[in-house]
Amino acid sequence: QNTADDVTVSQVGITKSVVSPYQTVVNDPVAGGVTKYLITVSNPSRTAATVTVDDQLPAGFTLIDAYSAIGATQPAANPPAAPWAAATANVAAPNSPNHPLFDNGGAGFTIPAGQNLYLWLDVAIAPTVIPGSYSNQANVNIAGARVASFTGAPVTVTAPQLHLSKVTTTPNIGKDVYGNYSPAHYKVSVTNTGNASATGIKLADTLPAGFSVNTYPVVKINGAALTPGVDYTYSFVAQVLTVDTIPAGGFTLPANGQLDIEYDAQIAPATPAGPYTNSASITTTNAGNHGPASATVTLWDVGLSKTTGTPNANPGGTVTYTITVVNHGATALANVTVSDY
Incomplete structure (x- = not known):
């Protein structure tokens, strides 16, 4: 009741x-x-x-x-x-x-x-x-x-939700026969998994001594390439690569978007062999600062010579060769193979 x-x-x-x-x-x-x-x-x-x-x-x-x-x-x-x-x-x-x-x-x-x-x-x-x-x-x-x-x-x-990554497609670089290194290639990516645009994105990437950037990076948003010198600019001062928009203010990355910045770094021949890690960071106006994201390139400086102790030999005789591989770097070499044709 x-x-x-x-x-x-x-x-x-x-x-x-x-x-x-x-x-x-x-x-x-x-x-x-x-x-x-x-x-x-x-x-x-x-x-x-x-x-x-x-x-x-x-x-x-x-x-x-x-x-x-x-x-x-x-x-x-x-x-x-x-x-x-x-x-x-x-x-x-x-x-x-x-x-x-x-x-x-x-x-x-x-x-x-x-x-x-x-x-x-x-x-x-x-x-x-x-x-x-x-x-x-x-x-x-x-x-x-x-x-x-x-x-x-x-x-x-x-809110935007940014994620920063950096990779290299040239993890190992050796000197050519003229004693020069080929360029190091890097790709920095920013992805936005949020539901709002991120604004004011600027890249700062600190390169090791001996590395330099003297050509425009390639910048893409969602796979569409921007025009260098029109949509964006870059500078390389005191070993820091910066990439910004024209006019200055930073890139805008929409929700579910991706910003890719790829560039080549020239390497001075006098740069000692060894591993080199450099880190990229970004600043934004509404999505916080992110980084560092790092990638490592290892430089190799290997010398190769071949001599013979028998410069003159008779038919049917024996010729002796000596092949010498010298590691001029500070990092040990592993799995070295030598071919003689």
Whole structure:
């Protein structure tokens, strides 16, 4: 048999919405973002109801502060203006800043018949939150028992997500017969797996001593080549290669896009043999800074000579040759083979 209290409990309702214009949040790579929720607990019954409210926020969302008000209609002013009052969240275990309980200091909120409890939540979004849509559930409880739940419209988090890589197609370079190295070839790639464009992308790539760049890199966005000297420029100063747009300001990379920068580095013949690692980094205006991404090229300086101790031989005689391989570098050579034709 139901009692009047049972009817009151069953009539308490809850809704949750995202306060405009916080339905879409552009997430800063350093500061993160902020969204705001409005939870409404209605009491359409003819008797007062005392309730608590808990809100399971998405991962990476954390309560900053909250406000409450009780009345027949939502206050016209936004918090912290009156009649809103600060609402202290209970975040002690099993609750947390990610799952706060609003219990009015343990006493609960008493909602008069025909009126509503309004809870306004300011929520921080961590910069590490992956772009996408995030919904969460708010619950209303009476005497510790959940009586109603509501999952409102989602918050859409937008942000670029950049990934930087660098490779070389010339991991091993040896000197030719004239004592010169062939160029080292590098490719730096920036991919954007986010749902918003990244802007202001600039490349800085520090090359080892003896390496230099004196021709335009090849720059492509989503496979389409840009025009050197028109769309972009480069400089090589103090062993640092920089690539920027014309006018200066950096490249814009759309969501799901890829920026590729390829270039050749000339190597001075006097550069000692050995491994050389160089690193690239990028700066942006809205997607943070990334790097370093590194690639290693190993230079080899091998000398080869062939002599004979029998410069003159008779038919049917024996000729002796000596082949000498000299490693002029500082790195040991492995798996060396010699062919003699």
